[in-house]
Amino acid sequence: MITDAFRLDDKVALVTGASKGIGACIASTFAAAGADVVLLARSETELQGVADSVEAQGRAALPLACDITDDEALAAALASVQTRFGRLDALVNNAGGPGKGYGSLEKVDRARFDHTLEINLSAAYSLTHQALPLLRAGSAATIINISSALAWMVDRHFAAYGAAKAGMEQMTRILAHELAPDMRVNAIAPGAIETPSTAFITQNPEMLASTTRWIPQGRMGQPEDIALAALYLASPASSFVSGKVLEVDGGMAALPGSAIEANLAR
Numbered sequence: 001m002i003t004d005a006f007r008l009d010d011k012v013a014l015v016t017g018a019s020k021g022i023g024a025c026i027a028s029t030f031a032a033a034g035a036d037v038v039l040l041a042r043s044e045t046e047l048q049g050v051a052d053s054v055e056a057q058g059r060a061a062l063p064l065a066c067d068i069t070d071d072e073a074l075a076a077a078l079a080s081v082q083t084r085f086g087r088l089d090a091l092v093n094n095a096g097g098p099g100k101g102y103g104s105l106e107k108v109d110r111a112r113f114d115h116t117l118e119i120n121l122s123a124a125y126s127l128t129h130q131a132l133p134l135l136r137a138g139s140a141a142t143i144i145n146i147s148s149a150l151a152w153m154v155d156r157h158f159a160a161y162g163a164a165k166a167g168m169e170q171m172t173r174i175l176a177h178e179l180a181p182d183m184r185v186n187a188i189a190p191g192a193i194e195t196p197s198t199a200f201i202t203q204n205p206e207m208l209a210s211t212t213r214w215i216p217q218g219r220m221g222q223p224e225d226i227a228l229a230a231l232y233l234a235s236p237a238s239s240f241v242s243g244k245v246l247e248v249d250g251g252m253a254a255l256p257g258s259a260i261e262a263n264l265a266r
Contacts (some may be wrong), residue, residue: 006231006232008234011030012037012038013038013090013091014037014038014081015030015094016124017094017096017146018040018050019041019050020041021195021196025226026223027054027061028053030230030231031054035089035234038061038077038081038085040068040077044063069118071126071130089135090144091142091144092144093123095124098158099160117167124145140183142186142238143185145187147165147172147189148189149247150162150165151189152189169187172244176242184238184242185242188229188230189249191250192249192250193220193226198220201220216253
C-alpha cells in the first residue's frame with residue numbers, strides 16, 4: 001500500500017525538546033507510525049507523560065532528562081541509547097527558542113546572543129556530531145532540524161534567534177551534502193504554531209487577529225502540522241528529499257515591523 005511509505009516500523013528515533021508542544025507531538029506521531037522513541041528534555045516529569053503516550057501505542061520509550069547544551073549530558077544520554085537500542089534511524093533537533101537573546105540590540109549583549117545560538121544551533125550541531133556513530137549504525141538514517149519562519153522573516157528583537165535558525169538551515173544544506181548518500185538531512189521551518197508557549201497569543205483575541213491576518217490559511221498552525229511534516233521527512237516517502245527546508249506556515253507572508261514580534265514556533 002502507498003501508505004506503507006510513511007511507516008517507521010521498528011525504527012528508533014530521538015527527539016529533543018520532547019516534553020511538550022511540537023516535540024511531544026512529533027514523538028507521539030512517530031510512535032503511531034511504528035517507531036520506538038528516545039525523548040530528551042530538561043523536565044523528567046513532563047517527559048514521563050510523553051513516554052506514557054508512546055508506550056500506549058505499543059512502542060518503546062526511553063525518556064532522558066538532559067540539558068542539550070551540556071556535552072557531557074548528551075554523551076551520557078547517547079550512551080543510554082547505545083545500551084538500549086544500539087542505533088538511531090532518525091534524529092530530530094527540535095529543542096530551542098529565543099532564550100536570553102530576545103530583545104533589542106541595545107539590550108542583548110554578547111553573552112545573551114551566544115546563549116540563543118547555543119540552545120538553537122550549537123547544541124543541535126553537538127548532538128548530531130556525537131550521535132553520528134549511532135546514526136551510521138541505523139538504516140538510511142535521517143536528520144531533521146526544526147528551524148523557524150524567523151530564519152527568513154524580518155522582525156525586530158529577534159536578531160539572535162533569527163541568526164541561529166538561519167544558521168541551522170545552512171547547516172542542514174551542508175550536512176546533507178556531506179553525509180550523502182548514506183543519510184538525509186532536512187529542516188522544517190514552522191510559522192506561528194499553537195503551543196503552550198504561544199497561549200498568550202491564542203488567548204488574546206486582538207493579538208490572535210493580528211497574527212492570523214498575515215497567514216493566508218487564516219489560522220495558526222497546530223503541532224500536528226509540524227509532526228506530520230517530520231513524519232514525511234523521516235519516512236521512506238521522502239527518500240529523494242535532502243538538504244531542503246520545508247516551510248510549514250500556512251503561506252505566511254513577510255510581516256512588517258513588529259507585527260509578529262511574539263509569534264514563536266514553540
